[in-house]
Amino acid sequence: MRHAAITGWGMAVPDRVLTNADLERMVETSDEWIVGRTGIKERRIVGPGDSTTSLATAASRLALDRAGITADELDLIIVGTCTPDQFLVSQACLVQAELGGNAGAFDLGAACSGFVYALATGSQFIQSGLYRRVLVVGVDTLTRFVDYADRTTCILFGDGAGAVVLEATDEQRGLLSTVLGADGAGHKHLYIPGWGALVPESAELFPEYRPYLQMNGQEVFRFAVRVMGDAAAEAVEKAGLTFADIDMLIPHQANLRIIDAAARRLDLPRDKVWVNVDRYGNTSAASIPIALCEAEAAGRLHEGANVVFVAFGGGLSWAAGAVRWGTAGVCRDAACRDGSRKPEAGTTGTGEREPGRL
Ligand SMILES: CC(C)(COP(=O)(O)OP(=O)(O)OC[C@H]1O[C@@H](n2cnc3c(N)ncnc32)[C@H](O)[C@@H]1OP(=O)(O)O)[C@@H](O)C(=O)NCCC(=O)NCCS
Incomplete structure (x- = not known):
């Protein structure tokens, strides 16, 4: 496959x-x-x-x-x-x-x-x-x-x-399972009004109109604590894994209290949860890939490591996936890239492993 x-x-x-x-x-x-x-x-x-x-x-x-x-x-x-x-x-x-x-x-x-x-x-x-x-x-x-x-x-x-x-x-690398969900009825808890085709009708208002983000913090907090744990657990189960198999949880970085609640729910020790919300705040769709880059740079991801991504946000929406880290089996030379030759199992296609990879 x-x-x-x-x-x-x-x-x-x-x-x-x-x-x-x-x-x-x-x-x-x-x-x-x-x-x-x-x-x-x-x-x-x-x-x-x-x-x-x-x-x-x-x-x-x-x-x-x-x-x-x-x-x-x-x-x-x-x-x-x-x-x-x-x-x-x-x-x-x-x-x-x-x-x-x-x-x-x-x-x-x-x-x-x-x-x-x-x-x-x-x-x-x-x-x-x-x-x-x-x-x-x-x-x-x-x-x-x-x-x-x-x-x-x-x-x-x-x-x-x-x-x-x-x-x-x-090779079995990349996304192993996917959980996507939304509760559109919760759209009113986190949104930017007037940033789209539905604009205020008042002609006087419009030139000065600046669309500002609106949020019901407590509603979003309760929602986030619930879905982060549920979605991550579902992603792990769908991948045929248990939390004992997980090397790193990379959650959406919105609030340390939300991240801690999810980690407790999943019974994961703090050193298996990547946290950088202290330095970047909530960077929305960028937060998980930024955290991923930092975890990799810190040497926390190795070939074959099992990583879980879990996010929540406006929509209200949520998403999670278990990912197997690494590049085993990916083509790296021309013959292999055009599909005419398959790489050896566990290699990069040239027969060599990439620098810095296990
Ligand atoms: C926003 C959030 C930090 C607020 O924390 P909270 O514990 O729920 O705080 P509350 O909203 O109950 O407010 C408590 C008090 O602090 C006050 N307060 C709010 N913001 C404040 C601030 N920046 N500084 C000081 N006081 C503040 C409130 O006015 C309130 O005062 P009151 O008790 O006199 O009425 C929290 O609800 C949260 O993180 N929600 C999720 C938001 C989120 O993640 N959004 C993005 C999703 S992708």
């Missing part, structure tokens, strides 16, 4: 740092309150030179370099985002304009669950045999839609991008 291995990965965050001390000067809040309720200490926010396109492109270039392929070799680009630079054209086409190539390109909207939804979609294109190489990006610049006078939301969000390259392999 064909699988979709993750062969490249990359992340990008803006240089500009917004600390809790900065926020103390902007709204009535305190470092103690923010850290105690969320675990967040600072976040990266876009500046004048940054955009959803610039972050997504930077992360994608790193992912392509890591995979050792060019954009010309891609069959498809999927961008999970709820903050595209514009609606016409898609964010995926704007990224392709920077990267080059003529792969199919489209966006996928599932808010903070967007990366896992996009990973599931991209994997399907490979598993079905239709495509061999897919770029999946999770990117958001939600701080463009945050009201920095609203202390209940402005403390939570940061910006960033993460990308992965998926490539076909006959």
Whole structure:
């Protein structure tokens, strides 16, 4: 059976740092309150030179370099985002304009669950045999839609991008199971009004109208604690694994209390849960691929490692998947790449293992 291995990965965050001390000067809040309720200490926010396109492109270039392929070799680009630079054209086409190539390109909207939804979609294109190489990006610049006078939301969000390259392999690598869910009735608990075709009708209002993110924090909190544990458990079970087999849980980074509740529910020790919400806040669709890049850079992922992704977000939506890390069986030379020769089991197609891989 064909699988979709993750062969490249990359992340990008803006240089500009917004600390809790900065926020103390902007709204009535305190470092103690923010850290105690969320675990967040600072976040990266876009500046004048940054955009959803610039972050997504930077992360994608790193992912392509890591995979050792060019954009010309891609069959498809999927961008999970709820903050595209514009609606016409898609964010995926704007990224392709920077990267080059003529792969199919489209966006996928599932808010903070967007990366896992996009990973599931991209994997399907490979598993079905239709495509061999897919770029999946999770990117958001939600701080463009945050009201920095609203202390209940402005403390939570940061910006960033993460990308992965998926490539076909006959070895059991990449996504082993997928759980996607949504409760559309909960759309009113987390949304950006007026950011779309449904705009306020008042002509006087419109020029000054700025769509700000609206959130019912307590509702979202209760929902998140419930679905994070349930979805992760379902993904593990569907993959035919148990939590004893899991090397790393990479949860959506929204709030440390939500992550801790999920880890307790799954009976996972803290050192098997990747946490970086303290440094980036909630980067929406980018949070899981950014965490993935950091976990890999820290040497926490090895060939054959079992990793679980779990996310929740606006929709309300949720998504989870068990992933087997590594590139075993992925073609790495020309003869093998065009499908005329199969790589030896456990190798990269040239008979050699990639540097830095077990
Ligand atoms: C937003 C969140 C941190 C608020 O924490 P909470 O424990 O639910 O806090 P509450 O909303 O009950 O507010 C408690 C008090 O703190 C106050 N408060 C809210 N924001 C504050 C801030 N930034 N600084 C200081 N006080 C604040 C509230 O006004 C309230 O005051 P009151 O008791 O006098 O009315 C929490 O609900 C949360 O994380 N929800 C999930 C949000 C999320 O993840 N969204 C993205 C999903 S992808």
